[in-house]
Amino acid sequence: MKRYGILNSSIARVLAGMGHTDQIAVGDCGLPIPEGPERIDLALALGEPPFLRVLEAVAGDMKVEKIVLAQEIQAQNPAVLAQVEQLFAGRGAAVEFVPHSALKEMTRRCKAVIRTGEATPYANIILQSGCIFG
Numbered sequence: 001m002k003r004y005g006i007l008n009s010s011i012a013r014v015l016a017g018m019g020h021t022d023q024i025a026v027g028d029c030g031l032p033i034p035e036g037p038e039r040i041d042l043a044l045a046l047g048e049p050p051f052l053r054v055l056e057a058v059a060g061d062m063k064v065e066k067i068v069l070a071q072e073i074q075a076q077n078p079a080v081l082a083q084v085e086q087l088f089a090g091r092g093a094a095v096e097f098v099p100h101s102a103l104k105e106m107t108r109r110c111k112a113v114i115r116t117g118e119a120t121p122y123a124n125i126i127l128q129s130g131c132i133f134g
Contacts, residue, residue: 005061010040014112015062020131023110024062026055027125028118032104038112051118052083055125058114064093065130070100073122080123093130100124 006012014024025031028051029043042049067088073081074097088095098106106126107113116123 006057008040008042010038010112011058011114012061014038014040015058018062018111018129020129021065022129023106023126024058024129025107025110025113025124025126026051026058027107027113027115028120028123029115030119031107031113031115031124033113033115034104034108036108037110040112040114043115043117045117046119048117051080051116051120051123052087054114054116055084056087059087059127062127063130063132064088064091064127066094066096066128068096068098068103068106068126068128070103070122070124071097072100073097076121077123080120084125 006015018024033039042054069084100122103124103126110126
């Protein structure tokens with residue numbers, strides 16, 4: 001039995017299989033998940049589990065070189081944005097803001113989309129995998 005890191009077998013498998021520049025998304029319960037990427041549904045009830053808790057666990061178990069957020073989070077959910085910025089402070093990850101419609105389109109190229117129970121607007125992120133050596 002695994003002792004550390006992500007215990008969810010689907011998330012652990014996807015992270016272990018990711019290479020440099022591969023992407024994974026973590027989203028709120030309203031983010032549409034397109035056909036193609038694996039759907040990992042963690043939503044239990046409205047607000048559970050929260051976006052930030054899932055993001056902390058995933059980001060703690062992978063090397064992130066870039067994050068992509070919806071531009072709309074800046075005005076519509078500044079509290080979550082501040083928490084995301086704090087989580088990634090000092091990690092050297094580039095930050096890109098795109099229109100929410102573009103972020104939803106980008107999820108098509110993700111290896112997986114993790115659905116949380118989060119019920120606040122624009123609590124969605126794409127994490128791009130970095131290289132763990134070099």
